[in-house]
Amino acid sequence: QQQVKQSPQSLIVQKGGISIINCAYENTAFDYFPWYQQFPGKGPALLIAIRPDVSEKKEGRFTISFNKSAKQFSLHIMDSQPGDSATYFCAASPEGAGSYQLTFGKGTKLSVIP
Amino acid sequence: NAGVTQTPKFQVLKTGQSMTLQCAQDMNHNSMYWYRQDPGMGLRLIYYSASEGTTDKGEVPNGYNVSRLNKREFSLRLESAAPSQTSVYFCASMSSYNSPLHFGNGTRLTVT
Numbered sequence: 001q002q003q004v005k006q007s008p009q010s011l012i013v014q015k016g017g018i019s020i021i022n023c024a025y026e027n028t029a030f031d032y033f034p035w036y037q038q039f040p041g042k043g044p045a046l047l048i049a050i051r052p053d054v055s056e057k058k059e060g061r062f063t064i065s066f067n068k069s070a071k072q073f074s075l076h077i078m079d080s081q082p083g084d085s086a087t088y089f090c091a092a093s094p095e096g097a098g099s100y101q102l103t104f105g106k107g108t109k110l111s112v113i114p
Numbered sequence: 115n116a117g118v119t120q121t122p123k124f125q126v127l128k129t130g131q132s133m134t135l136q137c138a139q140d141m142n143h144n145s146m147y148w149y150r151q152d153p154g155m156g157l158r159l160i161y162y163s164a165s166e167g168t169t170d171k172g173e174v175p176n177g178y179n180v181s182r183l184n185k186r187e188f189s190l191r192l193e194s195a196a197p198s199q200t201s202v203y204f205c206a207s208m209s210s211y212n213s214p215l216h217f218g219n220g221t222r223l224t225v226t
Contacts, residue, residue, distance in 0.1 A: 009154070032212040043118070043204050043217025044157070089156060093212060101172065102215060106156035 003027050004092050006105025013112050019077040021108045023090035026071065030092040034102070035064065035075050038087045047088070048075075080112045116140055118218035120205050126224045127195045135190040135221050137205030145208040146188035147215070148172075148180060150201040157204065163188055195225045 005024045013019045023033075034049035050057045050064040050073065057064045063076040077084055090105040121136045139146065148160040159172030163182040177199060179191045188207075192199060206217045 006156075034214070036215075041219065043206070043219050044215075045217065046214040049214075101159060101162065103159075104157040106154060 003030075003103045004090060004105045006090050006108060008108060009106070010109045011111070013077075013080045013110065015080065015082060015112055015114050017080050017112075019075075019080045019084065019110055019112070021075045021088055021090070021110070022072065023074065023092075023105050024070075024072045025092050027092070027094065027103075028071070029094040030103075031095040032093045033064070033066065033073050034091050035062075036089045036091060036104075038089065038107075044087075044089055077110075080110075082112045082114055085110055085112050118205055118207055118216050120203075120218035120221050122221060123219070124222050126226065127192075128226055129196060131195050132191065132193050133195065133223075134192075135203055135205075135223075136187070137189065137218060138187045139205075139207040139216070140186065141207060141209065141216065142185070143207035143209045143216070144185070145210075146182065147206040147208070148178075148188070148190045149204045149206065150174065151204060151220070152201050160190065160203075195223075197225045199223065200225045 035047045036044035037047040038044040048059050048062050052068050061078045066073045087107045087109050089107050091102045093102045118139045144165050147162040149157045158174045161180040163169045166185045169180050181189050203221045204217050206215045208215050
């Protein structure tokens with residue numbers, strides 16, 4: 001049972017365009033939603049994260065939008081650059097101290113072409 | 115500051131051989147994790163250790179064992195490798211609940 005569904009699997013965007021990656025979850029106990037960025041040959045690294053008490057969080061060109069009622073969240077990359085080309089993973093974890101497991105989506109490979 | 119260090123970086127095994135993947139972190143983190151990454155499958159949790167002295171199964175634990183040797187080190191053992199265990203293995207650590215997960219750069223394992 002896949003608890004976090006991510007789409008699209010791959011995405012090609014022109015330089016300067018907007019990249020949008022979507023995730024949907026099923027478990028209503030999830031209360032922490034991070035996005036990770038992975039470059040080839042490297043481990044993933046935290047990009048940005050949101051909790052359900054806010055509907056949007058922005059850090060530079062990266063924005064998370066969160067829709068609690070629809071159980072969906074998305075990553076928007078504004079003014080996409082070739083250096084943003086990477087694989088992006090959404091993730092979610094449940095509430096409560098002692099809940100240490102992050103569930104990841106299957107990833108989106110983003111290619112930004114000049 | 116090395117962060118999370120994994121050894122080896124690459125390994126080729128024959129079916130039935132055993133090996134141990136090593137992981138160490140120098141950030142004084144409490145929790146440590148082992149994930150495997152396969153094309154189209156994302157990151158799947160094999161085992162984790164919420165704190166020193168404890169280990170728990172994740173989503174795909176079959177065929178693996180782990181040891182939390184001390185607060186710094188968390189090893190993953192394959193007792194009898196199978197081709198289905200061909201994957202990239204990532205170790206990660208976290209300081210506390212819902213803080214950033216810090217990953218190593220992975221071990222690429224091929225089982226023939």
